[in-house]
Amino acid sequence: MSAKVEQIVKALQETLFMTFASLLFTVIFGIMIGILLYITQSKGLYQCKVINRIVDLIVNILRSIPFIILMILVVPLAKMLTGSLLGAKAAIPSLVIAASPFYARMCIIAFNEVNKGTIEACKAMGASNFEIIYKVLIPESLPALISGVSLTAISLVSYTAMAGAIGSGGLGNLAYLYGSVRRDEVVLFISTILIVIIVFVIQFIGDYIVMKIDKR
Amino acid sequence: MIELKNVSKIYHTPNQIIRAVDDVSLTIKDHEIFGIIGFSGAGKSTVIRLINQLETQTSGEVYIDGVNMKELSLKQLAKKRIKIGMIFQHFNLMWSKTVFQNIELALEIANVKKEDRKEKVMKLIQLVGLIGKEYSYPSQLSGGQKQRVGIARALANDPDILLCDEATSALDPQTTFAILDLLNDINHKLGITIVMITHQMEVVSKICHRVAVMSEGKVIEEGSVQDIFQHPKHEITKVFVSSVSSTSEVSDLMTSLKKMYPTGHIIRLNFTGDISNKAILANVMKHTGVEISIINANITSSQQGPIGILYCHITEAFCNQLDVVVNHLKQEGVIVEVL
Ligand SMILES: Nc1ncnc2c1ncn2[C@@H]1O[C@H](COP(=O)(O)OP(=O)(O)O)[C@@H](O)[C@H]1O
Ligand SMILES: [Mg+2]
Numbered sequence: 208m209s210a211k212v213e214q215i216v217k218a219l220q221e222t223l224f225m226t227f228a229s230l231l232f233t234v235i236f237g238i239m240i241g242i243l244l245y246i247t248q249s250k251g252l253y254q255c256k257v258i259n260r261i262v263d264l265i266v267n268i269l270r271s272i273p274f275i276i277l278m279i280l281v282v283p284l285a286k287m288l289t290g291s292l293l294g295a296k297a298a299i300p301s302l303v304i305a306a307s308p309f310y311a312r313m314c315i316i317a318f319n320e321v322n323k324g325t326i327e328a329c330k331a332m333g334a335s336n337f338e339i340i341y342k343v344l345i346p347e348s349l350p351a352l353i354s355g356v357s358l359t360a361i362s363l364v365s366y367t368a369m370a371g372a373i374g375s376g377g378l379g380n381l382a383y384l385y386g387s388v389r390r391d392e393v394v395l396f397i398s399t400i401l402i403v404i405i406v407f408v409i410q411f412i413g414d415y416i417v418m419k420i421d422k423r
Numbered sequence: 424m425i426e427l428k429n430v431s432k433i434y435h436t437p438n439q440i441i442r443a444v445d446d447v448s449l450t451i452k453d454h455e456i457f458g459i460i461g462f463s464g465a466g467k468s469t470v471i472r473l474i475n476q477l478e479t480q481t482s483g484e485v486y487i488d489g490v491n492m493k494e495l496s497l498k499q500l501a502k503k504r505i506k507i508g509m510i511f512q513h514f515n516l517m518w519s520k521t522v523f524q525n526i527e528l529a530l531e532i533a534n535v536k537k538e539d540r541k542e543k544v545m546k547l548i549q550l551v552g553l554i555g556k557e558y559s560y561p562s563q564l565s566g567g568q569k570q571r572v573g574i575a576r577a578l579a580n581d582p583d584i585l586l587c588d589e590a591t592s593a594l595d596p597q598t599t600f601a602i603l604d605l606l607n608d609i610n611h612k613l614g615i616t617i618v619m620i621t622h623q624m625e626v627v628s629k630i631c632h633r634v635a636v637m638s639e640g641k642v643i644e645e646g647s648v649q650d651i652f653q654h655p656k657h658e659i660t661k662v663f664v665s666s667v668s669s670t671s672e673v674s675d676l677m678t679s680l681k682k683m684y685p686t687g688h689i690i691r692l693n694f695t696g697d698i699s700n701k702a703i704l705a706n707v708m709k710h711t712g713v714e715i716s717i718i719n720a721n722i723t724s725s726q727q728g729p730i731g732i733l734y735c736h737i738t739e740a741f742c743n744q745l746d747v748v749v750n751h752l753k754q755e756g757v758i759v760e761v762l
Contacts, residue, residue: 328515331475331586332576333504334532335497342528346519422560423518 211394214381219401221295221376225367226405229302230360236307237359238352240266241314242340252336266308274305275369282373298375302366310359317351318344350421357413361406368402378402425451425474425584425616430483431640432469443469444480445640453583456610456617456726458627458648460663461637467620470637471586474618475507476500487584505533508577508615512589514569516561522548522572523557529579547575551605567598574605584616585609591626599623603630624663628652628725636660652730653695653758664693667723667730677762680718680734687738688745689718693758694731703755704735713741713748734762 240262246252247259272280281301282292289296321344329343345352368379378398386395432444444466451457459467472478473485476492485492487503495503516525526547530540548557551571561569570590577585587606591599607630610617619631627634627648634651636644636659643657655661680689694703708715719734737745745761752759 322515324511324513324515325517327477328509328511328573328576329528329532331477331504331507331509332529332532332580333501335501338532342531343517347517349519420519423562 211391215378215394215397215401218376218378218381218398222364222367222378222402222405225295225298225302225370225375225377226360226363229299229306229363230356232299232303233306233310233359233363234356236303237310237355238314240307240311241318242344244311244315245318245344246336246340252339266311269304269308270312272305274301274366277301277305278370278373293374295370295375295377298367298370298373301373302363302370305366306359306363309362310355313355313358314348314352317348317355320351321347350417353420354413354417357409360409360413364402364405364409378405424453424486424488425449425618426484426486427470427473428484428486430470430473430480430485432466432473432478433481442640444473446483447637447640447642449635449642449645451616451618453616454610454614455632456607456619456630458619458621458631458634459637460621460624460627460634462622462659465637466640467622467637468588469640471509471588471618471620474584474586475504475509505580506582507584507586508574508580508582509586509588510570510573510577510590512592514561514566514573514593516569516572516576518561521558521560522553522564525561525572526575526579529576533580535580543579544575547579550578550609551575565598566594567601570594570598570602571605574602574609578609578613578615581613582615584618587617587619589620589622592621592623599626600629606630624667625723627663628667628723628730630726632726636663648725649695652725653693665691665732667721667732676719676734680736681762684718684736687736688742689762690735690737690745690749691760691762692731692733692735692752693760694733695725695728703752703757704733707748707751707755711744711747711751713737713744715748 244259244262244266247255247262249256269277278298278301281304285297285300286292288300291297325347326339326343329339334342365379367375367377368383371377371380371383378401382395382398385391385398427447427449430444430447431442434441434443447470459470461467469478473480474487476485479493490503492500492503517528520528523544526544527540530543535543548554551574553568553571553575556564556568561572564572591602594602603626606617609615619626621627631648633647634645635642636651636657638659644651644655644660651660652664655664704715704717707713715735715737717733718736720731722729722731737748749759749761
């Protein structure tokens with residue numbers, strides 16, 4: 208019994224590690240890609256059709272590859288970056304590559320919802336484009352950026368279950384192993400409940416922060 | 424001084440070419456309140472946005488204090504903009520910042536040191552009458568209060584010019600007058616040049632010194648507010664001038680007056696400035712013996728004194744003396760129109 212408990216605890220740690228480590232990189236890359244797409248779009252701060260088209264295409268391609276396949280494609284890169292083929296760490300590059308375009312899309316939607324008049328007002332005050340981005344665009348889109356983070360985190364949780372296929376461990380993998388291979392319903396059940404709880408907690412925290420900072 | 428020289432702005436949309444501003448030349452003097460009036464789509468916003476180069480002209484030159492705006496680098500332009508405040512119809516405040524922070528942002532952009540900002544922001548809050556609202560968010564303010572924040576923010580870096588794009592159009596009449604009073608005050612106290620865009624003649628009559636009338640991208644008439652009221656030349660200007668009388672439904676008023684007075688003549692008298700104070704009508708009645716009854720009256724105050732529009736009726740019995748009356752009134756400096 209205690210061996211099973213240990214396994215569950217270990218799987219929980221792996222899931223949390225994979226989710227939050229990849230979330231960190233995903234948010235950083237996602238915001239950067241989002242800003243790049245936002246400023247290069249037509250009528251943007253640095254309008255540039257070529258860059259916009261190329262980045263947009265890459266984002267769309269990455270978004271349309273099923274995660275399970277993307278993971279296999281990314282294996283060589285993962286090995287190069289993390290020095291291993293297996294384990295929770297090795298799953299992070301593919302998780303980040305899968306989730307960043309997803310979050311980047313949400314960032315663009317969030318940025319485009321920022322009142323154009325407000326941005327114009329700051330331009331009229333003499334703000335540089337850099338100031339407009341970090342003093343106006345980000346704070347004014349923060350609630351949407353944060354609810355995007357919690358949505359992305361939730362998708363990452365379910366991606367980590369699939370990452371089990373490359374031996375990353377985690378709760379999803381545990382549930383799969385015990386549920387389908389060893390027919391141990393208790394472990395299956397507990398792993399599933401834990402995943403549901405993680406998702407609920409992420410959602411709750413996200414909603415709470417959004418509620419606190421949204422002064423509209 | 425702001426000078427626009429043969430400025431045009433052409434927008435190319437997929438299915439048409441729009442001449443938003445068409446060969447406009449204007450000179451706006453220091454310390455004056457200059458109005459630009461016109462219907463929606465006339466090109467007013469485009470003109471005001473050309474002044475601080477939020478839009479760049481397709482052709483022509485924009486000079487501010489002799490500096491050709493299109494020759495400035497991005498950095499120089501940003502620096503110049505710090506000295507040109509702007510306020511908007513929909514205020515355009517940051518909802519994520521408090522009143523204090525919204526105003527402070529303007530100082531931050533101008534690289535004012537943190538220690539100096541607080542005092543300056545509090546001064547501005549006092550100037551626009553928002554004491555006690557420092558830590559409120561825009562969503563907790565009324566429209567008039569939001570515009571006061573907008574004004575404080577625009578004045579933060581002691582600009583020489585304040586651009587107002589329909590600054591009172593989203594406000595109720597009472598709030599409009601309060602904001603206009605504030606702007607007038609600022610113009611008097613600080614000597615800031617104000618460019619006022621509006622589609623409301625009341626706004627022009629209340630605070631502007633000079634006004635340009637725009638239509639279809641062109642300036643069709645320009646002059647002192649008094650001149651424009653006394654001698655409106657263009658049809659559109661006449662519509663704006665007559666709109667000051669009662670509601671803007673002048674034609675409605677006309678039909679109803681015609682119904683009430685089916686016989687005789689209705690004349691419209693336009694008084695401006697000091698002549699409003701004389702007992703002109705009484706004199707005319709005494710001299711000609713014609714009975715003139717006032718059937719509708721409207722007086723607006725302006726920078727150059729009151730502007731009055733009277734609708735009068737002359738009964739059929741005196742019809743043959745109509746010309747005499749009209750001439751008499753004209754000699755007194757009244758603008759007369761027989762309707
Ligand atoms: N960015 C733009 N692209 C295309 N057309 C525009 C743009 N901005 C303004 N216009 C057009 O230019 C004309 C003048 O607009 P505007 O200056 O906003 O008028 P106003 O402020 O007097 O209502 C309108 O016909 C408007 O549709
Ligand atoms: Mg406009």
